[in-house]
Amino acid sequence: MRTLFDKIWDSHVVQNVTDGPAQLYIDRLYCHEVTSPQAFDGLRRRGLRCFRPQNIFCMPDHNIPTHDQDKPIADPVSRKQVETLKSNTAEFGLSYYGVMHPDNGIIHVVGPEKGLSLPGMTIVCGDSHTSTHGAMGAIAFGIGTSEVEMVMASQCVLQQKPKTMRITVDGKLAQGVTAKDLALYLMAQLTTSGATGYFVEYAGEAVRSLSMEGRLTLCNLSIEMGARGGIVAPDDVTIDYVRGKDYAPKGEAWDEAVAYWRTLRSDDDAVFDKEYRFCAADIEPRITYGTNPGMGIGISESIPTLDKIDKDSRVSFEKSLDYMDFTPGQQLLGHKIDYVFLGACTNGRIEDFRAFASVVRGRRKHADVVAWLVPGSWSVMRQIKAEGIDKTLADAGFEIRQPGCSVCLAMNDDQIPEGKYCVSTSNRNFEGRQGREARTILASPLVAAASAIAGCISDPRELLQ
Template sequence: MSKGTLFDKVWDAHTVGTLPSGQTQLFIGLHLIHEVTSPQAFAMLIERGLSVSFPERTIATVDHIVPTEDQTRPYADSLAEEMMQALEKNCQENGITFYNVGSGSQGIVHVIAPEQGLTQPGMTIACGDSHTSTHGAFGAIAFGIGTSQVRDVLASQTLSLSKLKVRKIEVNGALKPGVYAKDVILHIIRKLGVKGGVGYAHEFAGTTFEQMNMEERMTVCNMAIEGGARCGYVNPDQVTYDYLRGRDFAPKGDDWDKAIAWWNNIRSDADAIYDDVIVFDAADIAPTVTWGITPGQGIAVDESVPTQDGIAEDERASAEEAYRYMDLAPGQPIQGTKVDVCFVGSCTNGRISDLREAAKFAKGRHVANGVKAFIVPGSERVKKQAEAEGLHDIFLTAGFEWREAGCSMCLAMNPDKLQGRQLSASSSNRNFKGRQGSSSGRTLLMSPAMVVAAAVTGQVTDVRELI
């Protein structure tokens, strides 16, 4: 039974009561909404004659359907325009703050909330989007929820949830050059499997995470959900506070000092009891790339696609399906695999530090012939910052396309889609069949630096060779 962990402290602080089902009714401090999962939820409220209880605790933006090239309204996609109009109407009628395109603060929901200081330690956060776990990087407990739960939060500011067990995942040591936060989480998911975290909250601890900046921690927590965990978090520390200080919604003056005291208090105790503890060594982690159709089917870039005898028996059927779908043979080196499209962006890797790192490897090089490569900032603020630093010039000179903020090809609910059997090197979070907009399109997940290495060589390449 977990005791003295941040998860327990935050859960207990937000418990409204215990329901007859045995579930906890949990107060939600911040509710983030976007255009895809909110229209039906608002419609359900109207059907029941309910209103939004705490509009000041709800923040909206548009990200999934927004085009990253031509943003002229009405959008060419009539369904996208319909979703946009519904969100605009629902926010206006309910007094909800909406960061629309052109506001200067629009972007991917899991990018804009942290950069504005909306995401803070000790909060409970919910959003109708799988990757809400991102916000756990701040020491928040953040859940992706379904449409009916979006309705529940709008109506009551609470969720009914079963309490999770807590697993501590410790990674210790310094990461080698060319190895990034994306490689760390892909390595963890590879080792524990995509169902390894089911029923758990994952606490990411150890010297490796302590040395990471906030954006790196967000990358790790973002993909906790891909390893089956309901949420993932890092205990707040000085790195967290330095990031938050001075941001739009961060506490100011005396409130800042009070907030720090509270945030320090909710950290997991030194003698906290966990339901499970797993330890990894950072020295064992290499640049990692997925070869299959789940985020758990990953290997080091200098390894070969696993053969059946190297795969657990219960995962062999999935491996067979992956070999066929990906057109990759068991034992084939992943390095040298030709790529068609290279995408840097998404709520996993579309922040300013991701773009800075990608630009290092784009500078002085050029996208290979026949490869389409594009960079999509995670928010309007990230785009503005990148342009102020001249990163866009580096990308454009190197033959990359420079786009407006949005989810882009990660889910491809917009014009950014793979065509046919194209193979994509992607800094996003899911490599499911058809995920990037083509029912037969193929996705290899990797770090932004690895995506750029693939773009400039035309094939999967070990980024360490470019250092």
């Protein structure tokens, strides 16, 4: 009667603290430049080394520019953070994929594509979107800097066991509806705090029908519902994705691993602390209108009117619309935009670029739209070129930038100017997230592509017919 989460968690518990947390063994620690410096300093102060350095992988992604990466980083703060990570990894003997390294990229994109993230693992990183790796059939979650230090020193972390939730989505997603739309729909239904304290297992035909990259997008956004993380049971899709990857098991070890991975599923009589069920047919392409990812609507719908909003939430609702310069009851289809961003750990994979290219092929980018197309890794960049996607995009008037987190967050050179609207495939639309006073509309790669062509928020289904 155990859930998939229970099975993986229980197999990694070193000991349970009486009336306290569990000491959980961690298979993989990922580090980037923003949340690791204090952890390394803590080890130095205590005269400690990393307990299992072979299980730690590091790369810069948040602060790096997406152009001229062969030159020194212009911003002194960003340059200092990236240089500090490089020197720390050298001092502590850790695997490091630096700027311009062929394996560099956003850490939550590189982990799965290299086979570093595998079914049955426990995976942590000092970044909330570590939940991404749960798509592999792993327990993956973000931790704080002091916990990063704890894992470096002991390969364990102290954690309270979360409650379990299962979200089942019946049926298949319609044409033009993606994993991003599914995630935005769930956030709107459950709110951004609806899964707080839970670890979510995604199930049902709609989830099983997703590609691995779609599952990565779905789990990436679990944190935006307040969840500790998200997970999808490994199946043939997972196994086929992992097969042959650099860090995947080989030979007899592969056969043994696959046999184990096939046991990683919730028992038929498993009991979850909470369950939800939704119908895929109810979901259309989605966009957000507010300043949290749960403030979203179907692309054909209108922003809710004030009478549809709970009285306790009306002040924040009106504040959010004021920031976005929208009004209750307004329809956003056709609303003029200024920027489009394709990328981030949410939608910066090769499948996302294929989807974007499928819409813009044979068309031209609107002259008034600035488009930033940023691969999630150098591996994705190589695939883009190998498949000729770069030519398709160039013919349509688009340029591809170098890999990095880019304008997902205002922590590098890529920032949306004040008051401008950006249709973004990233994960958060908080005030100032993409630049001071920038206005973010979250959407799928298909919606982003259609909007880039039209110069306004557009329904991709019209271009896919």
